[in-house]
Amino acid sequence: PRDRYVVGLIGEGITASLTPAMHETEARALGLGYEYRIFDLLELGRPAEDVGALLSDAQSAGFAAMNITHPCKQLVLDLVDELDTDAAHLRAVNLVVFDAGRLRGYNTDWLGYRDGLIAGLPDASFQRVVQIGCGGAGAATAYALLSERAERLDLFDADPRRADELAARMRSRFPTQVITTLAPDQLAPAIAAASGIVHATPMGMLHHPGVAFDLDLLRQEAWVSDVVYRPLETELIREAARRGHPVLDGGRMAVGQACASLQIITGIQPDRDRMQRHFRGL
Numbered sequence: 082p083r084d085r086y087v088v089g090l091i092g093e094g095i096t097a098s099l100t101p102a103m104h105e106t107e108a109r110a111l112g113l114g115y116e117y118r119i120f121d122l123l124e125l126g127r128p129a130e131d132v133g134a135l136l137s138d139a140q141s142a143g144f145a146a147m148n149i150t151h152p153c154k155q156l157v158l159d160l161v162d163e164l165d166t167d168a169a170h171l172r173a174v175n176l177v178v179f180d181a182g183r184l185r186g187y188n189t190d191w192l193g194y195r196d197g198l199i200a201g202l203p204d205a206s207f208q209r210v211v212q213i214g215c216g217g218a219g220a221a222t223a224y225a226l227l228s229e230r231a232e233r234l235d236l237f238d239a240d241p242r243r244a245d246e247l248a249a250r251m252r253s254r255f256p257t258q259v260i261t262t263l264a265p266d267q268l269a270p271a272i273a274a275a276s277g278i279v280h281a282t283p284m285g286m287l288h289h290p291g292v293a294f295d296l297d298l299l300r301q302e303a304w305v306s307d308v309v310y311r312p313l314e315t316e317l318i319r320e321a322a323r324r325g326h327p328v329l330d331g332g333r334m335a336v337g338q339a340c341a342s343l344q345i346i347t348g349i350q351p352d353r354d355r356m357q358r359h360f361r362g363l
């Protein structure tokens with residue numbers, strides 16, 4: 082452990098991020114000296130390709146680590162000295178730790194989703210999960226579901242190439258589980274047969290209102306999980322909860338990601354429930 086940690090976040094449009102508050106508040110509760118700074122590429126007027134230069138500057142300045150977000154998570158893959166196995170499979174790095182002159186790359190998005198899923202939906206059946214949306218967040222949720230031994234995962238995306246590409250990568254990592262892609266006309270019957278649904282598109286955010294699928298299709302016992310966390314209570318989560326389905330909002334993943342990052346950076350186990358309560362009060 083260090084006497085004092087300085088950590089940052091590199092990405093675009095991140096000035097209102099809740100991550101600094103999550104890290105600093107929990108670190109203070111753990112008795113750690115900890116400062117979390119934002120490096121917004123748009124505000125700095127720098128292109129995504131400058132992420133390598135920003136990492137070098139942070140390393141020279143004695144930073145302990147850097148979180149990485151859109152649009153730099155793939156660029157960083159080639160910049161680290163050591164890549165965690167899961168991050169390599171996900172082809173995305175959202176945490177770089179500076180360790181004795183070496184850069185280690187991790188992915189805590191999938192860990193955050195997995196831990197939130199276990200805590201928030203402890204009785205969830207993973208017999209057949211349908212996932213809508215196969216972008217960055219969807220890669221992390223698919224990886225977490227399959228790591229938790231989802232028996233069957235059906236992937237759907239409005240852009241079929243996204244679903245095909247994610248399915249191919251997940252099959253090579255999880256060869257014994259059933260991973261399929263759904264054509265548009267296969268989506269409704271798959272939802273009607275699913276034990277759980279993961280929503281991983283931007284729908285439900287302020288500028289993308291609505292729900293990505295018809296809730297009438299759901300089996301009564303089906304659980305519903307949303308990755309969107311601004312707002313925390315999306316139309317999907319509100320309506321699914323009203324109908325009595327077990328729900329998991331996107332806040333669990335957001336907190337889980339921060340909690341896993343804080344643990345890797347400091348080597349100390351944060352109090353996830355305390356972080357969750359704090360986040361929900363922000």
Ligand code: NAD
Pocket residue numbers: 190213214215216217218219237238239240243281282283284286293308309310331332334335336338
């Ligand atoms: P992305 O652009 O990488 O992926 C979104 C995918 O959804 C795309 O492949 C797109 O084709 C697909 N899509 C869009 N509308 C669709 C629809 N109606 N039906 C089917 N597919 C559709 O975006 P992303 O980075 O994966 O982010 C998605 C959402 O997840 C955002 O709201 C983001 O804020 C949220 N997110 C949450 C967390 C968290 O910690 N909770 C982490 C990352 C992202």
